[in-house]
Amino acid sequence: MELSESDLVERIAAxxxxxxxxxxxxxxxxxxxxxLRHLRNAADAEDLMQHVLLTALQALRAGxxxxxxxxxxxxxxxxxxxxxxxxxxxxxxxQLLAQFGINMLAPAxxxxxxxxxxxxxxCVQGLRERERxxxxxxxxxxxxxxxxxxxxxxxxxxxxxIRHRALHSLRGCMGVAE
Numbered sequence: 001m002e003l004s005e006s007d008l009v010e011r012i013a014a015x016x017x018x019x020x021x022x023x024x025x026x027x028x029x030x031x032x033x034x035x036l037r038h039l040r041n042a043a044d045a046e047d048l049m050q051h052v053l054l055t056a057l058q059a060l061r062a063g064x065x066x067x068x069x070x071x072x073x074x075x076x077x078x079x080x081x082x083x084x085x086x087x088x089x090x091x092x093x094x095q096l097l098a099q100f101g102i103n104m105l106a107p108a109x110x111x112x113x114x115x116x117x118x119x120x121x122x123c124v125q126g127l128r129e130r131e132r133x134x135x136x137x138x139x140x141x142x143x144x145x146x147x148x149x150x151x152x153x154x155x156x157x158x159x160x161x162i163r164h165r166a167l168h169s170l171r172g173c174m175g176v177a178e
Contacts, residue, residue: 002026009068012060023060024053027075034079039086048086052078115174123173131166138163 003011003022011019031052035045056075059065065074124132133152137143138159145163149156171177 005071006068009060009065009071012057013063015061020057023057023071027056027072028053030072031075031079034076035083038079038083044086048079048082051082055082119174120170123170126173127166127169131162131169134159134162135166135170 003019008019008023008026012023028049031049032045035048036042039045039048052075055078059074065071124135127135130152134148137148137151138145143151145156145159149159152159154162
């Protein structure tokens, strides 16, 4: 049984799930057809249908439709505004790409020289045990100075001093100027 638009609006506002299902079954094909005509893509038409149905149901549940006999007009207006917003977004993205896209397509600067992993491993092994523990926990395990201090039972300040000295030794071992 197909309900009138006024009945649908009243029943949806009252929380009737069957009326919502009826509304969706009546409006979904119309919205999809509108989407196919204006968006010329089946997937976009399906997205439009879902968005418009959701938006309309939310408005109907909240009782925001003033004239219940104009439900079809409300749904059509929601379709128009949604398609308009979508086109405006596409145009805006195209403008931004034209304006700033050249910077996005510029080649990335060449990376600097990469450290020799074996040499670095040898340098880390050459550190004293406490320095090696602080460096590994700080940079490999990504622990904070407080966490390292708790684990090694030393102060945070001491962790920072040990880390600073160990990094200085590593730079010297790797031949990196400071």
